[in-house]
Amino acid sequence: MKTKLATRKVAANRAVVKAAAHTAAVVPLKSRALNFGGKWDYAPALEDFKHIQIAPRHELFINGQFLAPHSGQYFPSINPATEQTLTEIAAADETDVNNAVQAARNAYENVWSKLPARERGKYLYRIARIIQEKSRELAVLETMDGGKPIKESRDFDLPMVAAHFFYYAGWADKLQYAFPGKTPRPLGVAGQIIPWNFPLLMAAWKIAPALAGGNTVVLKPAETTSLTALRLAQILQEAELPPGVVNIVTGAGATGAALVNHPGVDKLAFTGSTEVGKRIAGACAGTKKKLTLELGGKAANILFEDAPIDQAIEGIINGIYFNQGHVCCAGSRLFVQEGIYKTVIKKLRDRIETLRVGNPLDKNTDIGAINSRAQLDKIRKLVQSGVDEGGELVQSRCALPSKGYWYAPSFLTNVTMSHRVAQEEIFGPVLSVMTFRTPEEAFERANNTPYGLSAGVWTDKGSKIFKLVNKLRAGVVWANTYNKFDPTSPFGGYKESGFGREGGLQGLAAYCQVD
Amino acid sequence: MNALNVKKTYKLYVGGKFIRSESGKTLPAHAANGEFLDNHAWASRKDLRDAVAAARAAQDGWAKSTAYLKGQILYRAAEMMQGRAAELVHELSRSLNVSHEQSSREVTATIDRLVHFAGWTDKYQQVFGSVNPVATSHFNFTTPEPTGVVVVVAPDEPALLALIGAVVPVIVSGNSAIVLASEKHPLPALTLGEILATSDLPGGVVNILAGRRAELAPHLANHLDINAIVDASGDHALTAQLQSGTAVNLKRYAQRALTSDEWFTARAENPYWILDTVEMKTAWHPIGV
Numbered sequence: 066m067k068t069k070l071a072t073r074k075v076a077a078n079r080a081v082v083k084a085a086a087h088t089a090a091v092v093p094l095k096s097r098a099l100n101f102g103g104k105w106d107y108a109p110a111l112e113d114f115k116h117i118q119i120a121p122r123h124e125l126f127i128n129g130q131f132l133a134p135h136s137g138q139y140f141p142s143i144n145p146a147t148e149q150t151l152t153e154i155a156a157a158d159e160t161d162v163n164n165a166v167q168a169a170r171n172a173y174e175n176v177w178s179k180l181p182a183r184e185r186g187k188y189l190y191r192i193a194r195i196i197q198e199k200s201r202e203l204a205v206l207e208t209m210d211g212g213k214p215i216k217e218s219r220d221f222d223l224p225m226v227a228a229h230f231f232y233y234a235g236w237a238d239k240l241q242y243a244f245p246g247k248t249p250r251p252l253g254v255a256g257q258i259i260p261w262n263f264p265l266l267m268a269a270w271k272i273a274p275a276l277a278g279g280n281t282v283v284l285k286p287a288e289t290t291s292l293t294a295l296r297l298a299q300i301l302q303e304a305e306l307p308p309g310v311v312n313i314v315t316g317a318g319a320t321g322a323a324l325v326n327h328p329g330v331d332k333l334a335f336t337g338s339t340e341v342g343k344r345i346a347g348a349c350a351g352t353k354k355k356l357t358l359e360l361g362g363k364a365a366n367i368l369f370e371d372a373p374i375d376q377a378i379e380g381i382i383n384g385i386y387f388n389q390g391h392v393c394c395a396g397s398r399l400f401v402q403e404g405i406y407k408t409v410i411k412k413l414r415d416r417i418e419t420l421r422v423g424n425p426l427d428k429n430t431d432i433g434a435i436n437s438r439a440q441l442d443k444i445r446k447l448v449q450s451g452v453d454e455g456g457e458l459v460q461s462r463c464a465l466p467s468k469g470y471w472y473a474p475s476f477l478t479n480v481t482m483s484h485r486v487a488q489e490e491i492f493g494p495v496l497s498v499m500t501f502r503t504p505e506e507a508f509e510r511a512n513n514t515p516y517g518l519s520a521g522v523w524t525d526k527g528s529k530i531f532k533l534v535n536k537l538r539a540g541v542v543w544a545n546t547y548n549k550f551d552p553t554s555p556f557g558g559y560k561e562s563g564f565g566r567e568g569g570l571q572g573l574a575a576y577c578q579v580d
Numbered sequence: 581m582n583a584l585n586v587k588k589t590y591k592l593y594v595g596g597k598f599i600r601s602e603s604g605k606t607l608p609a610h611a612a613n614g615e616f617l618d619n620h621a622w623a624s625r626k627d628l629r630d631a632v633a634a635a636r637a638a639q640d641g642w643a644k645s646t647a648y649l650k651g652q653i654l655y656r657a658a659e660m661m662q663g664r665a666a667e668l669v670h671e672l673s674r675s676l677n678v679s680h681e682q683s684s685r686e687v688t689a690t691i692d693r694l695v696h697f698a699g700w701t702d703k704y705q706q707v708f709g710s711v712n713p714v715a716t717s718h719f720n721f722t723t724p725e726p727t728g729v730v731v732v733v734a735p736d737e738p739a740l741l742a743l744i745g746a747v748v749p750v751i752v753s754g755n756s757a758i759v760l761a762s763e764k765h766p767l768p769a770l771t772l773g774e775i776l777a778t779s780d781l782p783g784g785v786v787n788i789l790a791g792r793r794a795e796l797a798p799h800l801a802n803h804l805d806i807n808a809i810v811d812a813s814g815d816h817a818l819t820a821q822l823q824s825g826t827a828v829n830l831k832r833y834a835q836r837a838l839t840s841d842e843w844f845t846a847r848a849e850n851p852y853w854i855l856d857t858v859e860m861k862t863a864w865h866p867i868g869v
Contacts, residue, residue: 228715245707247852339830347827351820358830515829534863544865551714555722559859560807561830570710571722571860579852 107421110428112215114205123291125155125315126298128168129308135160140317142292145212146425146434146469154291157314162283162323165312169254169281170329172309177281178251180307182238189234189276191304197227199300203293207265208425210292212434212470213388215426225550226269229568232552233273236573240278243570249577251279252355253331256324258345259294260337261287261436262391262492268294270567271334272311278576280332282311285324287337289437291315322348330354334575336393338490339516339561357565357575359393359557361490362518365511366396366547367501367533370404372523376545378412381496384521384547386420386474389432390494391440393562394519396547398487399476399498400507406500410459410478413498417461417474424466432494435470444472444493451477451486451497482513490516504529508536517559521547540566590620590766592627592790593773595634596783602626607791609767612677620766623791625799628758631787632805635729635756638784643726643754645782647702654698654748657779661691664775668768672740675765689844690741696849697748704752704854717867724858726754727832728807731800733793733822735814737840739765740772745843746812746836749853751785755808758787760800766790793818801825808832808857832857 122139124131139153157165177185196203200223207218240249255275259267264286275282286294298313314320318341325333325348332355335345339360349356366384368377384396401409425433435441452458456477465471476496480487486497501507511520520539522530530544540558543549550556555569565575589606591598603624609617623631642650661668665687672683705724712720730750734743739762750757761769773788789796793813800809801824808831811822825831834856838848 244852343827343830346830347824350823350827356826360830530865534861540859540861542861542863544863546718546864546866549714549716549718549864551712551716551720553712554714554720554864555712555860555862557860559727559861563830564832566860569712569722569862571708574855580847580850 107429109424111424112205112208112219112426112428114209114426117202117205117209119152119206119292121152123152123154123295123315125157125161125165126295126311126313127161127165128172128312129302129306131298134158140288142210142289144209145289145436146466148468151209151292154315157316157320157323159323162314162320162327165283165314166254166256166324166327166329168309168312169283172307173251173253173281176307177310178279182240182279185276185279186234186237188304188306189230189237189273192300192306193227193230193234195300195303196223196230196297200224200227203265203296205426206296207293208433211261211264211290212425212436214430214433215428216430217388222263222266225552226265229266229269229273229552233277236274237277240573240577243573244577244579247579249278249579252576252578253280254329255280255282255332255334255576256327256330257282257284258321258324258333258335258337259284259286261290262388262393264290265293265297267336268297271336274567274572275334275576276310278573280576281309283324283330284311284313285321286313286315288315288317325349328352332356332576334565335359339563342563357557357567358563359565359567360518360561360563361516362393362395362558362562363398363488363490363514363516364394364396364519364521364539365398365400365537366521367400367507367511367523368402368405368409369504369522369524369526369529370402371525373525373545374405374408374412377523378409378416380521380523380545380547381413382416382420385496386417386432386494387548389435389472391436391492392548393490394541394548394556395492396519396521397491397496398511399496400501400510401498402507403500403502410498413476414459417459417476418463420461420463420474422461422463422465422471422473432474435472435493438470440492441470441472444491444495447486447489447491448475448477448495451480451484454484454486456480456484456486456497482510488514504532508533512536512538515561518557518562519543587618590618590770590790592621592623593770593777593786593788594627594631595638595787596777598773598777599627602630609675609765611675617674617767620770620790623789623796625796627789627791628796628799628803631758631789632729632803634784635758635787636805638782639726639728639754639756642751642756642782642785645754647705650752650754651698651701653780654694654701654752657776657781658691658694658698660775660779661687661694665691668740668771668775671768671771675739675767676737686738686741690744693741693745693849694748697752700851700854701752704851707851708855712862719865719867720862722860722862724753724855725861727857727859728755729805730755730757730808730810730857731806732757732759732810733813733818734759734762734769735812735840736762736764738843739768742812742838742843743769743772745848746810747786749851750810750857752854753858755857756785756787758789760793760796761788761790763791763793797821801831802828804829806831808834810834810836810856812836812838
């Protein structure tokens with residue numbers, strides 16, 4: 066008994082000493098934050114990339130062959146983390162696009178549509194397997210070309226790419242079960258235009274269901290991230306996919322426009338900005354082209370007082386800083402219930418300090434390089450507008466590399482619904498924080514945007530989750546989680562975030578004719 | 581001596597009320613053989629805007645009503661049509677100058693179509709929604725939800741059957757609809773409005789306008805509070821114009837390219853049409869303690 070008491074006293078004394086030591090290190094109240102010291106300095110853990118070969122020049126992939134562009138023009142592809150030129154990429158013009166569409170048409174009519182569905186599926190399985198086997202190399206390339214952390218390209222992008230091909234491979238000979246009562250038919254030649262934020266993953270989202278449905282493809286990767294799509298072309302050759310079934314034309318907006326306007330295209334699928342999506346919709350009006358669009362977003366992450374708060378903070382951080390915020394479904398608006406506002410801001414401020422920003426090839430890196438100079442300028446401009454309109458900027462004090470395009474993880478408080486940072490898609494690591502009182506106010510504010518791609522809800526109360534899931538006008542709602550994806554799970558928007566779904570059973574509808 | 585006929589000017593059906601056009605204008609309706617039948621209110625751009633407001637106001641409540649109740653109400657609408665079938669037969673016969681038998685056939689098919697789709701209100705979610713076997717520890721499911729306010733452009737023929745065939749798949753899921761009736765044969769549509777008004781369908785869920793298609797089409801396309809257009813007009817000149825609405829606010833556009841005869845066949849009993857005006861919502865929740 067006595068000894069126990071004594072032990073307690075000693076423990077209490079120690080606590081006093083500890084508290085005193087802590088008090089000495091306390092920072093002034095105004096900038097009060099956790100002091101991590103050097104705790105978050107990690108020794109570099111570079112992913113090996115020296116064995117990765119990048120050809121000095123990349124040609125177009127048309128009819129199973131790599132061909133020089135008609136115009137003879139090439140443009141440089143830059144590593145956004147170093148600003149070094151990785152390679153040069155062929156710029157496809159109308160002639161090249163026309164050749165690619167012709168090749169896709171021939172392949173559709175003479176080969177692909179005549180192939181038994183089971184065989185189509187086997188090609189997709191083959192492609193999936195090769196991707197899995199080359200996934201490390203592809204991940205490194207993706208990181209070098211686009212600037213995303215190797216942690217993400219290795220653990221998220223590549224596994225998801227292979228999974229998409231595997232998933233849709235299995236659908237190829239089961240389509241009649243996806244459309245009860247119907248006999249689905251392919252649409253023909255699909256023109257597909259993809260963005261730079263998940264280059265290879267977006268290619269997989271587009272190509273896999275198109276081929277499973279019996280269509281052939283002309284794919285246009287984004288100008289700044291063509292490298293892995295062209296590496297995929299090599300994989301398609303290795304898989305002995307018949308020539309012309311998938312064609313890849315690289316280039317900028319003009320190449321995309323040539324594809325959109327080509328009369329030989331039966332179906333167009335576009336992922337990118339709402340602005341360009343609307344232009345494509347206008348160009349397709351009055352034609353027979355089928356269209357699916359996956360466009361911008363300004364997702365609300367709604368945090369209730371009864372949420373598991375630390376788990377929610379992690380979800381919010383992942384929701385906005387994943388892939389440098391270059392995510393159309395990024396949780397870029399945070400709505401916090403008033404009672405926990407101060408706690409949440411404090412936790413967010415501490416948490417962004419611990420995010421490691423820098424070399425994307427470092428396995429410790431949480432936030433890599435901004436994809437391009439143009440995107441960096443856009444982020445800066447929008448954040449400046451937020452500050453000008455009265456927002457208060459909280460930014461990580463992390464050091465940024467001198468070369469390359471970087472933006473420190475940031476959030477803005479004191480934001481109102483009318484601010485540009487609450488309405489426009491920033492597509493960068495910047496979160497706008499607002500508050501609410503009642504669930505009704507939460508979903509009304511969340512829905513107060515032309516977009517409707519995704520949303521998040523954080524609460525421990527099940528009935529509240531279902532209420533919010535029902536009320537939120539968004540194609541994907543994550544409850545007590547965020548930024549989760551799966552090939553079996555359909556993805557796509559309401560309102561001006563586009564139409565049609567990618568992924569899952571519902572994703573097949575975009576590539577099948579059912580009447 | 582015969583008593584004098586009491587002639588009416590047919591009114592538009594907006595927000596559960598019968599309205600004269602804000603424009604104060606009317607159009608004459610003629611039979612197929614050119615004979616004058618009656619006048620009807622001429623829907624203007626302002627009437628369209630009012631109809632959108634009425635449809636928007638009604639949509640949430642309609643969507644919130646249970647699937648069972650929607651089915652009950654649509655079936656009740658079929659009951660009302662059956663009770664007033666003779667009136668519809670008469671309206672079709674005099675508008676299209678066709679036999680009583682032919683009109684009866686269309687009215688019967690229309691009632692059947694309505695009964696058919698009434699049954700889908702609590703089933704299409706099960707057929708087209710899904711629980712998705714994601715590879716992480718999450719419960720994940722996809723359900724359809726109504727897209728909102730939908731404009732339906734009806735074809736000239738079959739004036740009644742195609743209108744119901746195009747509009748019911750839209751409202752089955754909880755959308756509200758604004759129907760632009762046939763320009764050539766507007767009277768059967770306007771009579772249908774009088775029947776719907778006495779069913780239990782809440783006012784504003786179906787609104788019926790009659791007027792000039794070419795005049796209203798650009799306003800349909802440009803209106804920012806219309807979520808989708810279902811174009812059954814069969815009018816190619818109209819297609820591009822209506823479709824261009826997608827470029828304005830990503831309006832969904834769906835075409836019903838059926839011949840007059842095809843509206844009588846199983847091709848027009850297509851539950852996949854319901855999907856043209858729904859949005860698929862996918863929800864995720866972690867599994868764990």
